[in-house]
Amino acid sequence: MKMPMSDARMDLCREELMQAFPWPTIMLDQEGFVVAVSRPLPGVTISPVQGRQHLGDLLPAYWAAVGEAGPGPCERFRDVARAVDGRWLHERLWMSALRDGMLLFVEDRSEQMTTSQAELQRDRLASLGFMVAGVCHEISNPLTAVQSMMQMLLGRADVSAEALQKGLRIVSENVRRVMDISRRMVDFSRVGDEPRVPFEIDASIIEAIVLLRQGLSGKAVSVEHFPELGALVLGNSGQLQEVIYNILINAAHAVGEAGRIFVTTAQTGDRRVLVRISDTGPGIPEEVLPRIFEPFFTTRPSGQGTGLGLAIAYEFVREHGGELRAYNNPNGGATFEIDLPAHSARTQHERQSEQA
Known part of the structure; x- marks a missing residue:
């Protein structure tokens, strides 16, 4: 007859099992308190031996993901983004329900997201390439108006104050249009890391x-x-x-x-x-x-x-x-x-x- 496994032996088996997973693994009890963690996670200190630590206090984004997943076997992962040391960390949280809690597997997908951002930047620049001819045309029109007005104002010594004000207003409006086009193009070309x-x-x-x-x-x-x-x-x-x-x-x-x-x-x-x-x-x-x-x-x-x-x-x-x-x-x-x-x-x- 086999003897029941001791608590110490069960803890050792659990630790060995969690260490075997390729990603950091967090074990939770039914209330969401951390029971064990296989390895450190960036930007947070998890230490179950120091007392009961709730996942919602340590990593609110993880806890929100657990709540969104709900009961049942379907759709057992959520994508999470959190700021660590001034940069965004993109992770995929895989969840597996246990009889008395849950296992969370944390996959770091930051590299894939960086590649995706690079592809998005490339697509944006390609789109800008198709816009180049239109940009040149749209900018040349207000610049031509500015040049013509400046030549007229500089070529006359008897420009009245009213005519000067009108001319400067036209110059200002056309410069504003060029700046607006430039700003929109720059904003569109820049892919942020949000x-x-x-x-x-x-x-x-x-x-x-x-x-x-x-x-x-x-x-x-x-x-x-x-x-x-x-x-x-x-x-x-x-x-x-x-x-x-x-x-x-x-x-x-x-x-x-x-x-x-x-x-x-x-x-x-x-x-x-x-x-x-x-x-x-x-x-x-x-x-x-x-x-x-x-x-x-x-x-x-x-x-x-x-x-x-x-x-x-x-x-x-x-x-x-x-x-x-x-x-x-x-x-x-x-x-x-x-x-x-x-x-x-x-x-x-x-x-x-x-x-x-």
Whole structure:
């Protein structure tokens, strides 16, 4: 008859087993306290012998990932990003349920993310290459206006104060346009190292609407937002906010002084998140629709806008694995659709509903 294994022997077997895994491994009890850890993790000290340490206190991002995973065998990993020593560490947290707790395996994916960032930078530069001809054309026009005005002012000794002020205003406006084009191009070419994290797309929509209203003082444009709770996407919230803002500002210009804009969020059955922005304006001319996302293409008067907003928005959505579409509504007005992959994590609201 076999004798039961002693506690010391069980602890030794557990330690040997955890050390055999190729990644750092954390064992938790049912309440989330750390029972054992196979090796050190960057940026945190985990030592179960020093007393009970809860994962939520040590590594909040890990604990949030455990909560998002929920019960059951499906989707047993989450991607986590945390700042360590001034840089972003990208990790994939694999989870395996035990009878009285859970095992967490921590895969460092920073190198893969660095490669992905390099590929994204390459794609951005390739896109900029296609824009070069348009950039030269767009910059040459205001520079020509500046040169002509300066030659006129320098060539006349009897320039009145009124004419001088008008000339300097024209120079200032054209220099501002060149600087605006330059800034947009530089911003687009630079790929930051901000991690892509799950977030509710409606939060970015709300921020974009606030920015729009601040810039539309004096106009009676109505913006109505119909959110959907828990519509999560994985990405850069700042970039998607810029996408939404660019579409909103175009819609605001289209509807005039007292039009209406409708923003609707929906989750589709094929695990997509759809943001639909519609307006009551005149719609997009049929000959313009095929070119609506081309760099430097704009239907606004000369000097108003760079023609880069929708082109950059299109690239940002594509980089998030999504699609940006535009079409005219049967009853008038235009609609832009941002179609993005849904993030698989369950929201806090859903977890609370399950526990109720």
